[in-house]
Amino acid sequence: MARDYRIDTIKGFLIILVIMGHVITSLDNVNIVNHAVMGLIYVFHMPLFILLSGYLTKPPEQQTAHDMWRGVINIFIIAIVFHLITTLRMYAIGGDPMVVLQSFPQGALWYLVSLGYWRIIHYYSPRWLLRNPVLYLSIALVISILCGLTHLGKLLSIQRTLNFYVFFLLGYYYRQGMISQRWWRNNLLHGIAAVILLPLIFWLYPHCGNVMNGADHYPIAGIPQKVLILSCSIALSLLVFNLARDFKPLRLIGQESLFYYVYHYFIIIDMIVNAVGLLHLPKSFPFVVLYTAATVAMLWVMSKIPIFKWALQPVLNKRR
Numbered sequence: 001m002a003r004d005y006r007i008d009t010i011k012g013f014l015i016i017l018v019i020m021g022h023v024i025t026s027l028d029n030v031n032i033v034n035h036a037v038m039g040l041i042y043v044f045h046m047p048l049f050i051l052l053s054g055y056l057t058k059p060p061e062q063q064t065a066h067d068m069w070r071g072v073i074n075i076f077i078i079a080i081v082f083h084l085i086t087t088l089r090m091y092a093i094g095g096d097p098m099v100v101l102q103s104f105p106q107g108a109l110w111y112l113v114s115l116g117y118w119r120i121i122h123y124y125s126p127r128w129l130l131r132n133p134v135l136y137l138s139i140a141l142v143i144s145i146l147c148g149l150t151h152l153g154k155l156l157s158i159q160r161t162l163n164f165y166v167f168f169l170l171g172y173y174y175r176q177g178m179i180s181q182r183w184w185r186n187n188l189l190h191g192i193a194a195v196i197l198l199p200l201i202f203w204l205y206p207h208c209g210n211v212m213n214g215a216d217h218y219p220i221a222g223i224p225q226k227v228l229i230l231s232c233s234i235a236l237s238l239l240v241f242n243l244a245r246d247f248k249p250l251r252l253i254g255q256e257s258l259f260y261y262v263y264h265y266f267i268i269i270d271m272i273v274n275a276v277g278l279l280h281l282p283k284s285f286p287f288v289v290l291y292t293a294a295t296v297a298m299l300w301v302m303s304k305i306p307i308f309k310w311a312l313q314p315v316l317n318k319r320r
Contacts, residue, residue, distance in 0.1 A: 009246050014049050021042060022265060025038065034285055043233055047164065048167075050164045051237055054170065065123070068119060075113075075116045078312060089266070107265055117161040133178045137166060145226050148226060151217050163215075256303050267299060
């Protein structure tokens, strides 16, 4: 099957949003514009990324257990390697490496660990359940709403796995033609939902920030906020998915999205944040855009240097 460049374009767009969101959080800026942008980004950027992961996942019948496990193990190896790199970085700057070592997966690596879990869950799901999208999506949605009542937190990325699995299933079912095209492609419906729900989320933010995170505990009283955020996340994710078109610069970044994902935080923390602090540079949103562009440019240069791809080689050899 020919590669879908539109999917690569969406991934390129999303990885830039991931970088921008981490630039804002790393600068620890309380600027109201930055807060609004961060709220918008966090509503849909990872949900849509996860939806694409499900979209690109083969049905269990089209892959062997050996192939599934080989892919999952490769993903886990990459997460472990970069977790150890993060631990060594902490040691190098004089911090306590044991704090990092004991908090696996560290930072953005949670997505890789959860991706491995989602593929395992998907492969071993009962076939009768997998063939019933309404029932399976309903179960996943209820689990997503209720998992925040637990105190699992960031432990082995279990809570985030439960929280976002519904998006993985959405992408998978759409690719298999098991979700109504009329609902999926109803941009008017998704646009209206976003226009209504986004202001409510911004009004509640940062009070509902822990509900957005996917790894934080919230009380039963936080369930309405959770439902609100899930509804908005689904609407915005589908809207962006439907409106996206192939755009070569973003497509090229999207084809290397894993590389940008695992390395971007080191650039932000060790170069961008340090430069902003040492040079007393502004932290307003126009400069956040500039810092994001600088990070993307440095990552693009790094992607041309073979040694930086070495740790990703198992996955890069199996590009889809």
